[in-house]
Amino acid sequence: MTKFQALLDHHAKVADRKILGLFGAPNGKTGRAQNFTVTVDGMLFDYSKTNIDETGLGLLLELAEGADLQAKREAMFAGEKINETEGRAVLHTALRAGDSAVVTVDGRDVMPEVRTVRARMFDFVRAVRDGSFAGQGGKITDVVNIGIGGSDLGPAMATIALSPFAKGPRLHYVSNVDGAHIADTLRDLNPETTLVIVASKTFTTIETMTNADTAKRWMRQKVSEPARQFCAVSTALDKTTAYGIDPARVFGFEDWVGGRYSMWGPIGLGIALAVGPEAFEEFLWGGRAMDDHFRSAPLARNMPVLLALVGLWHNQVCGHATRAVLPYDQRLSRLPAYLQQLEMESNGKRVSMDGVDLPYASGPVVWGEPGTNGQHAFYQLIHQGTRVVPCEFLVAKKGHEADLRHQHLLLVSNCLAQSEALLRGRSLDEATAIMAAKGLTGDELDRQARHRVFPGNRPSTTLAYEQLTPFALGQIIALYEHRVFVEGVILGINSYDQWGVELGKELALALQPMLEGRAGTEGKDGSTAALVAWARS
Numbered sequence: 227m228t229k230f231q232a233l234l235d236h237h238a239k240v241a242d243r244k245i246l247g248l249f250g251a252p253n254g255k256t257g258r259a260q261n262f263t264v265t266v267d268g269m270l271f272d273y274s275k276t277n278i279d280e281t282g283l284g285l286l287l288e289l290a291e292g293a294d295l296q297a298k299r300e301a302m303f304a305g306e307k308i309n310e311t312e313g314r315a316v317l318h319t320a321l322r323a324g325d326s327a328v329v330t331v332d333g334r335d336v337m338p339e340v341r342t343v344r345a346r347m348f349d350f351v352r353a354v355r356d357g358s359f360a361g362q363g364g365k366i367t368d369v370v371n372i373g374i375g376g377s378d379l380g381p382a383m384a385t386i387a388l389s390p391f392a393k394g395p396r397l398h399y400v401s402n403v404d405g406a407h408i409a410d411t412l413r414d415l416n417p418e419t420t421l422v423i424v425a426s427k428t429f430t431t432i433e434t435m436t437n438a439d440t441a442k443r444w445m446r447q448k449v450s451e452p453a454r455q456f457c458a459v460s461t462a463l464d465k466t467t468a469y470g471i472d473p474a475r476v477f478g479f480e481d482w483v484g485g486r487y488s489m490w491g492p493i494g495l496g497i498a499l500a501v502g503p504e505a506f507e508e509f510l511w512g513g514r515a516m517d518d519h520f521r522s523a524p525l526a527r528n529m530p531v532l533l534a535l536v537g538l539w540h541n542q543v544c545g546h547a548t549r550a551v552l553p554y555d556q557r558l559s560r561l562p563a564y565l566q567q568l569e570m571e572s573n574g575k576r577v578s579m580d581g582v583d584l585p586y587a588s589g590p591v592v593w594g595e596p597g598t599n600g601q602h603a604f605y606q607l608i609h610q611g612t613r614v615v616p617c618e619f620l621v622a623k624k625g626h627e628a629d630l631r632h633q634h635l636l637l638v639s640n641c642l643a644q645s646e647a648l649l650r651g652r653s654l655d656e657a658t659a660i661m662a663a664k665g666l667t668g669d670e671l672d673r674q675a676r677h678r679v680f681p682g683n684r685p686s687t688t689l690a691y692e693q694l695t696p697f698a699l700g701q702i703i704a705l706y707e708h709r710v711f712v713e714g715v716i717l718g719i720n721s722y723d724q725w726g727v728e729l730g731k732e733l734a735l736a737l738q739p740m741l742e743g744r745a746g747t748e749g750k751d752g753s754t755a756a757l758v759a760w761a762r763s
Contacts, residue, residue, distance in 0.1 A: 229289045230542075236282055236545050244750050245399055245683055246275050246649055250609055255635050264529050266519045269691045269701055271529050273536050275649045276616075277544075286535040287525050293716045295440025295525070302711065305482070305523065311720040315724050318487035319517050320705065321479075322510040322700070327686030331482060339480075340491070347477050347492055348503040350457070354421060355502060356358070356393045359707040361455045363418020365407070366395050368531060370411060370441060371496040373425030374401040374433045374725075377459070380703075381425075381496045383560035384509070387699050390557075390626040392500040395421070399496070400441075403433040409439050416457075424458045427479070429465035430732075436471075459492045485723055486567050487707060492670040505696045514699020520708045534688055537713060540616040541590040548606065551594035552643035553620040555694055561620070562594035565706055566714040572710045572721040580719055588717060594618075598640050611645065617647055617686040620702070622693050641688075651682015 261272035262283075278286070302308050305315045310351060320329045320340055328335050353359035354366050371381060378401040386399045398415075400408045412420075426434040438456075453470025460466050460480040477492035489497065491683050498506040520530045540546045549569075551562040573589030595603065597619070608615050613741035623640040625634040657678040661671055689705075691698045713746050714721030739745040740758050747755040 233285045233543050250477040264527050267515050272688045295715050298715050305329050311723045315482035321490035322513040325725050351498045366421045367419040368396045368415050369421045369499050370398045371423045372400045372437045377425035379564045380489035383498050383564040384497045387557045388501050391505045394500050397496050397500045400437050408437045412444050417448040422456045429460045429462040508696035509700040512697035513704035516701045516704035528643050530705050534709040534712035542586050546614050548591040548615050550615050550617045554597040559596050566592045571724050575719040578718040619688045644718050645686045648684040648686050653681040654679050670740050
């Protein structure tokens with residue numbers, strides 16, 4: 227019997243039991259809440275409101291050990307080329323490693339270059355923030371970051387998350403090739419006081435370069451030399467030079483940093499411009515602290531490992547196809563979208579490392595919105611719908627608005643209440659009593675009561691932290707990065723390539739001349755040919 231089959235068999239035995247019963251009697255002293263909670267550096271992860279018991283946890287840990295997780299974890303940190311389909315190391319962790327760290331790739335210590343680029347980036351950040359770099363119209367007041375995917379989602383999310391610490395220029399993020407995005411962004415800005423970041427490793431990403439060209443034309447309206455107010459995050463120094471950008475304002479990173487893992491380095495330039503080098507360093511410290519925990523804590527008390535095992539239990543074992551990420555923190559409004567890319571682009575695969583079709587589901591569909599907004603949108607389905615949606619709540623003990631503490635307490639109470647409601651539910655007897663108290667009787671009492679039944683027994687986890695600081699945000703992002711790694715190792719897939727994004731790009735390049743009327747639609751399917759004809763008509 228395989229370890230995975232043992233998990234399936236165990237789940238079949240316990241699938242119908244009540245999670246609430248695992249806690250014992252009300253206010254009972256079973257210790258479940260403590261035993262199924264792990265803490266590290268002020269952060270708490272509670273997974274006690276799931277159907278995982280001691281036996282299930284033991285089987286999940288055996289699954290991790292059987293996948294040789296510890297050795298593969300060290301291979302990643304050591305710079306081995308675990309991204310086998312592309313022949314690359316996976317070293318986003320090096321971008322946040324300590325000053326004394328030594329990390330080698332192909333026999334070369336990469337850390338001196340990481341520190342050099344970071345120092346250059348921080349020098350430029352300070353120059354922009356103190357006015358030393360003033361552009362051609364006075365001090366820079368606005369920064370437009372042009373990128374897409376990993377060059378946009380992470381930095382945009384983090385900039386919003388750290389807004390209480392932002393004392394630099396205003397940051398704006400443009401990603402969509404839809405002209406509406408950049409037009410709406412630039413409409414109220416002054417070209418003379420705007421800095422443009424072009425974030426593209428190859429400096430050829432079509433969406434990014436199209437938007438960059440538009441920004442350059444816009445800046446030319448008032449600025450004689452637009453490229454003097456451009457900087458780039460790219461390794462293609464020849465292309466950035468040809469574009470007119472001074473090499474001193476170009477910040478590169480190696481191919482062992484994947485796009486969706488890259489905000490810790492130069493891709494995080496926008497974050498650093500907003501919050502400053504010191505706060506950005508705290509963000510790196512938070513990520514590094516989670517790295518240290520991930521490498522040193524035993525698997526049974528290891529937060530990223532446990533987060534991953536809970537996800538595997540819900541998706542691959544229980545068969546729940548989606549996962550709702552529900553931050554009760556308005557400034558984490560973009561976290562679900564960021565994690566959607568991190569998880570679905572990483573683990574949305576169909577074959578294992580050796581190219582064999584997977585015998586089980588790969589990554590789940592990740593989605594979500596901040597609470598309490600989501601409560602008035604999709605929680606209806608979560609509570610009373612026919613599909614079970616595992617929920618992941620995030621909440622801070624305190625907010626940044628000291629004069630609005632009463633609102634933060636209301637926020638936290640809603641978060642805790644939702645996870646309790648998912649666990650507890652409401653029985654038909656309880657609903658009947660409520661409606662009877664309102665004076666209903668007979669068939670109408672029964673009908674109305676049934677509409678008010680909550681099945682309950684729906685799993686959730688809670689990630690709690692003291693306050694959303696740069697350090698805490700670093701912890702959160704590194705936690706989820708390592709979760710993806712653990713899930714990928716156990717599923718036997720490569721979490722660090724993304725071939726699924728290539729085919730559509732290739733077909734788009736072929737379709738553009740057809741839409742422009744420079745080529746015919748021979749060889750296209752009937753639907754695509756008809757749509758091209760409609761677009762040209």
